Amino acid sequence: xxxxxxxxxxxxxLAEELFQLSRDKGFAATLHPDADGIAASASLVVETRAAxxxxxxxILKRLDADLxxxxxxxxxxxxxxxxxxxxxxxxxxxxxxxxxxYPLQEKRVVELSAGLRTQEASLKEAENLxxxxxxxxxxxxxxSGLIFPRILSLIINEAARSLDEGVAQAExxxxxxxxxxxxxxxxxxxxxxxxxxxxxxxxxxLQQETGEERYRPAPLLKKMVLAGWLxxxxxxxxxxxxxxxxxx
Amino acid sequence: xxxxxxxxxxxAGTMGSGIAQVCAQAGFETLLYDVSQEFIDSGLxxxxxxxxxxxxxxxxxAEEEKQILERLVSTLRLxxxxxxxxxxxxxxxxxxxxxxxxxxxxALCGPAALLATNTSSFSVTAIxxxxxxxxxxxxxxxxNPPPLMALVEIIRGERTSPATMExxxxxxxxxxxxxxxxxxxPGFIVNRIARSFYNExxxxxxxxxxxxxxxxxxxxxxxxxxMGPFELMDLIGIDINFAATQSIYQSSFYDSRFRPSPIxxxxxxxxxxxxxxxxxxxxxxxx
Numbered sequence: 001x002x003x004x005x006x007x008x009x010x011x012x013x014l015a016e017e018l019f020q021l022s023r024d025k026g027f028a029a030t031l032h033p034d035a036d037g038i039a040a041s042a043s044l045v046v047e048t049r050a051a052x053x054x055x056x057x058x059i060l061k062r063l064d065a066d067l068x069x070x071x072x073x074x075x076x077x078x079x080x081x082x083x084x085x086x087x088x089x090x091x092x093x094x095x096x097x098x099x100x101x102y103p104l105q106e107k108r109v110v111e112l113s114a115g116l117r118t119q120e121a122s123l124k125e126a127e128n129l130x131x132x133x134x135x136x137x138x139x140x141x142x143x144s145g146l147i148f149p150r151i152l153s154l155i156i157n158e159a160a161r162s163l164d165e166g167v168a169q170a171e172x173x174x175x176x177x178x179x180x181x182x183x184x185x186x187x188x189x190x191x192x193x194x195x196x197x198x199x200x201x202x203x204x205x206l207q208q209e210t211g212e213e214r215y216r217p218a219p220l221l222k223k224m225v226l227a228g229w230l231x232x233x234x235x236x237x238x239x240x241x242x243x244x245x246x247x248x
Numbered sequence: 249x250x251x252x253x254x255x256x257x258x259x260a261g262t263m264g265s266g267i268a269q270v271c272a273q274a275g276f277e278t279l280l281y282d283v284s285q286e287f288i289d290s291g292l293x294x295x296x297x298x299x300x301x302x303x304x305x306x307x308x309x310a311e312e313e314k315q316i317l318e319r320l321v322s323t324l325r326l327x328x329x330x331x332x333x334x335x336x337x338x339x340x341x342x343x344x345x346x347x348x349x350x351x352x353x354x355a356l357c358g359p360a361a362l363l364a365t366n367t368s369s370f371s372v373t374a375i376x377x378x379x380x381x382x383x384x385x386x387x388x389x390x391x392n393p394p395p396l397m398a399l400v401e402i403i404r405g406e407r408t409s410p411a412t413m414e415x416x417x418x419x420x421x422x423x424x425x426x427x428x429x430x431x432x433x434p435g436f437i438v439n440r441i442a443r444s445f446y447n448e449x450x451x452x453x454x455x456x457x458x459x460x461x462x463x464x465x466x467x468x469x470x471x472x473x474x475m476g477p478f479e480l481m482d483l484i485g486i487d488i489n490f491a492a493t494q495s496i497y498q499s500s501f502y503d504s505r506f507r508p509s510p511i512x513x514x515x516x517x518x519x520x521x522x523x524x525x526x527x528x529x530x531x532x533x534x535x
Contacts, residue, residue: 110470141458159441165433175399
């Protein structure tokens with residue numbers, strides 16, 4: 001019985017999408033903004049906060065303390081290696097990382113990673129969850145943002161820098177990248193869909209992990225997140241979204 | 249007005265011949281120049297076989313094909329560009345060579361003519377600096393293969409005039425392309441932003457985080473990109489891709505964001521250049 005229950009934690013579009021998807025696939029799914037009110041019986045928890053900040057640490061500590069020892073903790077490793085997140089808990093064996101960006105719809109694959117102390121059984125359980133959700137799990141070595149979120153965040157960061165430097169306007173950058181490289185979406189529009197805070201979390205995670213200049217977030221990206229211009233969900237990002245009409 | 253427009257294309261390599269084809273296909277009298285008949289012949293045969301394939305696929309009639317080829321004239325004499333309204337330079341990527349060509353074109357062409365460079369690695373400003381009228385020099389950066397890729401980046405050098413930008417934008421539209429104006433900065437828009445797609449994938453590979461096929465698969469099936477970074481590098485040519493990265497790295501005064509990958513360099517040194525040599529990140533049939 002408990003096998004079919006999953007608690008999703010987070011406020012992002014990704015969290016909502018995972019919640020809907022779990023319900024559609026017959027799970028007894030619940031959605032929570034944070035660690036409050038999670039049933040003590042939940043065998044599987046998916047924690048989706050991208051930023052590896054104090055808030056996330058607090059959530060992980062609470063979950064670790066409240067949940068039965070057998071339940072698996074699936075956590076977003078968008079902004080930090082899984083090993084670091086697992087180190088916040090008393091039972092790192094049950095912590096599994098995943099990294100992906102909204103939307104998951106139409107995506108066949110989801111990336112998972114084990115921290116250094118993650119148990120094989122926990123990974124298997126996380127993989128089963130994604131298979132049931134219709135996604136194929138692919139294991140990669142632990143690191144901030146894993147592969148797709150990492151590469152796309154760097155592309156978006158460079159696009160944001162180009163915009164800030166006045167190389168071209170947002171729409172022009174997006175048109176150029178779609179026509180010049182066949183990207184499915186222009187990088188700035190893509191960032192608006194994902195949420196700029198999620199992209200920033202990946203960059204900050206990589207910067208912290210490696211100490212490299214290469215990952216320094218574009219000042220414009222940081223400012224926009226501070227201003228609350230997170231993209232589509234906030235009504236404004238690199239574009240404005242009012243009355244479902246896209247304007248610049 | 250439309251029939252008066254004469255376009256000169258300088259260089260009959262892959263890019264030059266493709267650009268000439270685009271212009272002739274759009275209905276303009278096009279003059280294709282190169283320094284030897286051999287280069288011209290191979291450029292023309294590339295165009296002919298492209299058009300034949302289009303006709304075989306039912307995308308153009310024999311009559312259209314004939315007309316396109318009639319509008320396309322080749323020459324070994326740079327002086328023949330004298331009457332051109334627009335010259336697009338697609339010479340090899342060597343700055344001295346390009347500056348020399350622009351100096352000659354500047355002296356040769358009437359003051360109303362637009363001089364455009366298809367450079368991807370050099371600054372338009374550096375090329376325009378060789379002329380007396382840098383105001384009429386502009387970048388028109390096409391993508392490979394030009395007949396199939398809709399984008400042309402229109403690059404504003406430091407001294408390019410607004411009127412020149414406007415004309416270049418309108419000319420790009422008239423030859424059926426989508427122009428996007430951009431400032432003269434290393435890699436312009438596309439080559440700069442796309443660096444991350446290749447370089448970060450190479451970094452991830454170097455870190456041992458995942459293997460080549462896994463990274464490609466994730467970028468396609470978790471990311472929605474039409475091709476993975478390694479498949480795409482193999483298609484483009486690893487040497488070409490490496491040169492583009494090196495050029496942006498150098499012209500940005502060695503900004504670490506653009507640092508080339510030693511993995512890629514080793515592949516170039518080993519002659520594993522991708523599909524064209526049968527071996528790159530993947531192996532391809534026999535060659």
